[in-house]
Amino acid sequence: MATKRSQSIGRIAVAPSVVLLFVWMIVPLALTLYFSTQRYNLLYPERSGFIGFTNYTYFVTNPAFATAIVNTLVLVGSVLVITVLLGTLLALLLDQPIFGQGIVRLMVIAPFFIMPTVSALVWKNLLMNPVSGFFAWIAKSFGFAPIDWFAQAPMLSVILIVAWEWTPFATLIIFTALQSLDLEQKEAAEMDGAGAFSFFSWIVLPHLARPITVVIMIETIFLLSVFAEIRVTTDGGPGQATTNLAYLVFQQAILNSNVGAASAGGIVAVILANIVAFFLVRVVGKNLDA
Amino acid sequence: MARKISPAKTAFWTVIGWAAGFVVFFPILWMFLTGFKTELEAYSTPPKFLFFEWTTENYQTILHQRDYLHYALNSVIIAGGSTLLALIIAVPSAWGMAFSPTRRTKDLLMWMLSTKMMPAVGVLVPMYLIFIWLHLLDTHIGIIVLLCLANLPIVIWMLFTYFKEIPKDILEAARMDGATTWKEIVFVLTPMAIPGIASTVLLNVILAWNEAFWTLNVTTIDSAPLTQFIASFSAPQGNFWAKLSAASTLAIAPIVILGWFGQKQLVRGLTFGAVK
Numbered sequence: 001m002a003t004k005r006s007q008s009i010g011r012i013a014v015a016p017s018v019v020l021l022f023v024w025m026i027v028p029l030a031l032t033l034y035f036s037t038q039r040y041n042l043l044y045p046e047r048s049g050f051i052g053f054t055n056y057t058y059f060v061t062n063p064a065f066a067t068a069i070v071n072t073l074v075l076v077g078s079v080l081v082i083t084v085l086l087g088t089l090l091a092l093l094l095d096q097p098i099f100g101q102g103i104v105r106l107m108v109i110a111p112f113f114i115m116p117t118v119s120a121l122v123w124k125n126l127l128m129n130p131v132s133g134f135f136a137w138i139a140k141s142f143g144f145a146p147i148d149w150f151a152q153a154p155m156l157s158v159i160l161i162v163a164w165e166w167t168p169f170a171t172l173i174i175f176t177a178l179q180s181l182d183l184e185q186k187e188a189a190e191m192d193g194a195g196a197f198s199f200f201s202w203i204v205l206p207h208l209a210r211p212i213t214v215v216i217m218i219e220t221i222f223l224l225s226v227f228a229e230i231r232v233t234t235d236g237g238p239g240q241a242t243t244n245l246a247y248l249v250f251q252q253a254i255l256n257s258n259v260g261a262a263s264a265g266g267i268v269a270v271i272l273a274n275i276v277a278f279f280l281v282r283v284v285g286k287n288l289d290a
Numbered sequence: 291m292a293r294k295i296s297p298a299k300t301a302f303w304t305v306i307g308w309a310a311g312f313v314v315f316f317p318i319l320w321m322f323l324t325g326f327k328t329e330l331e332a333y334s335t336p337p338k339f340l341f342f343e344w345t346t347e348n349y350q351t352i353l354h355q356r357d358y359l360h361y362a363l364n365s366v367i368i369a370g371g372s373t374l375l376a377l378i379i380a381v382p383s384a385w386g387m388a389f390s391p392t393r394r395t396k397d398l399l400m401w402m403l404s405t406k407m408m409p410a411v412g413v414l415v416p417m418y419l420i421f422i423w424l425h426l427l428d429t430h431i432g433i434i435v436l437l438c439l440a441n442l443p444i445v446i447w448m449l450f451t452y453f454k455e456i457p458k459d460i461l462e463a464a465r466m467d468g469a470t471t472w473k474e475i476v477f478v479l480t481p482m483a484i485p486g487i488a489s490t491v492l493l494n495v496i497l498a499w500n501e502a503f504w505t506l507n508v509t510t511i512d513s514a515p516l517t518q519f520i521a522s523f524s525a526p527q528g529n530f531w532a533k534l535s536a537a538s539t540l541a542i543a544p545i546v547i548l549g550w551f552g553q554k555q556l557v558r559g560l561t562f563g564a565v566k
Contacts, residue, residue, distance in 0.1 A: 007390045007392060009386070009390065010385075010387070010390030010391075011386065011390075011392075012386075013385055014383045014387055014398070016382070016383065017379050017382075017402075018383075020442065021402055021439070021442060021443065024405065024439040025408065027416070028417055028420075029408070029412070031419070032412060032415055032416050035415060035416065090310060090314075093306065093307055093310055096306075096307065097295045097303055097304075098304050099300060099301075100304070100308070103311075104307045104308055104310075104311040105311075105553075106550050107312065107314060108310070108311050108314050109553060110314075110318055110546055110549075110550075111314065111317070113500070114318065114546070115499065115516065115517050115541060115545070116500065117506075117517050117518075117520040117524075118520050118542055119317075121520060121534060122320075122321045125534065126317070126320055126321060126324055126332075126531060127317060127320070131335075132333040132335055132337075132531075134337060136335070137335050137336055137337055140335075164317070167314070169560070172553060172556065173557055173560075176557045211561075221406075221409070224409050225410050225411050225503060227502070228502035228521070231521065231524075232521050246409070246410075246503075249414060250411070250414065250507070253415045253418060254414075262414070263415045263416075265411075266411055266415055269409045269412045270412035273407055273408060273412070274407065276407070277404055277407030281400055281407075
């Protein structure tokens with residue numbers, strides 16, 4: 001049992017991290033909120049002052065904003081669908097009797113450890129280049145015209161790259177959950193004469209519901225801020241085709257030095273993420289017996 | 291009792307499994323091979339798989355002309371520094387919550403988790419300005435503190451889930467034997483905590499090494515890690531595929547190897563203990 005003394009030592013031990021995280025969360029967020037109500041451009045520091053919601057109206061009525069929101073949702077949604085489907089399939093596959101299963105598993109999860117700039121540039125050049133890329137060669141060998149990926153389907157190209165990076169994450173987590181489905185349950189189901197299909201839909205799928213939820217939520221948090229892949233491949237283009245919310249804020253803040261408008265965009269991103277976080281915290285919290 | 295699995299079934303799944311693994315792994319394999327080609331052969335169609343003139347020329351160029359070592363050293367400093375700093379703050383914190391929990395411990399943990407939910411882009415503007423004001427742009431200390439704070443919630447969580455599994459009875463036993471608090475910590479608890487701390491370090495090093503939002507935004511040259519170095523290949527005039535591949539192979543090798551060793555811990559850390 002925790003004594004009074006150990007409790008107070010515990011409090012002192014916890015304090016620094018709480019203070020730091022509080023400062024890390026509150027100060028920037030407060031500043032973002034503050035700047036979002038200011039006319040503030042780093043290039044024209046003399047023109048400043050309170051302007052209320054003007055930045056929001058500017059940001060929200062800016063056609064680039066609507067495009068960025070749509071692009072963000074398309075990117076997050078598509079990557080989620082692809083990674084969850086492929087991840088589940090790959091996890092089920094890894095759960096089968098495979099000779100050399102350990103090596104196959106290593107190959108499948110490897111992309112997750114690749115830094116985003118490497119993944120993006122290797123895909124863009126070595127694989128997706130319309131002249132010398134590997135995909136172009138495959139298309140040509142089958143008698144098709146090679147696709148100029150980043151010109152004809154820029155968003156799809158980014159989606160493919162990001163999905164490749166995140167499929168291993170989904171696979172790894174769903175596979176870990178599958179393995180905890182114990183053997184006795186499998187055997188009992190077999191004895192009861194459950195077919196492969198009913199076994200899957202009545203025992204495996206319900207068991208996977210939780211890990212899949214966790215995958216969806218954690219991926220959403222990270223996918224809302226996809227940045228490096230866009231930065232090194234398309235720079236948000238052509239036009240606005242691959243500009244997501246994170247990229248738009250980056251453009252406003254660092255390229256246009258428009259602190260006010262960028263802050264308004266940042267707040268919008270925070271609100272979007274909070275909607276997701278609200279559900280995630282519930283799911284994780286249920287599992288926590290502190 | 292192990293179930294009997296027919297050889298035909300194993301053969302079937304083995305073929306499919308290896309095929310799927312190969313497809314997923316192919317971009318990495320292809321990059322690895324391209325790193326040993328000449329620039330000319332890297333662009334050749336039809337592509338050359340294994341029968342090309344293997345050369346280490348790209349690696350030599352990268353290591354000698356491109357300042358690769360400068361960026362690699364920065365990656366080591368940033369990943370190592372931010373991990374160490376995070377540990378110094380997180381170990382006592384997780385320890386306190388695991389061993390003397392209060393009624394608020396659970397809420398505190400959930401709140402810490404929620405700070406990780408804030409998208410980086412939401413605080414890009416103020417962090418960028420704070421960095422300008424404090425002259426932290428392109429400094430090691432700036433990016434180390436930033437990545438430490440960004441990953442701190444995950445580190446605390448992961449340590450907490452490990453520390454919580456240390457049986458508390460053992461403490462009482464030690465106390466009965468007359469051990470002081472310090473002796474408890476040094477001789478009883480530390481040895482039991484080391485595996486959890488090692489796993490946490492592993493995960494945090496991987497996350498920090500590959501971090502590509504803050505490193506691309508607040509570092510340029512002096513403190514720029516490998517993520518920036520690779521990004522420099524995106525310039526149109528810098529389209530050297532063989533060199534890009536060689537540089538990429540060098541940049542990812544240590545982390546891929548670390549990651550392969552730490553798969554299980556990764557699941558635990560990345561899901562905040564929700565999937566073990």
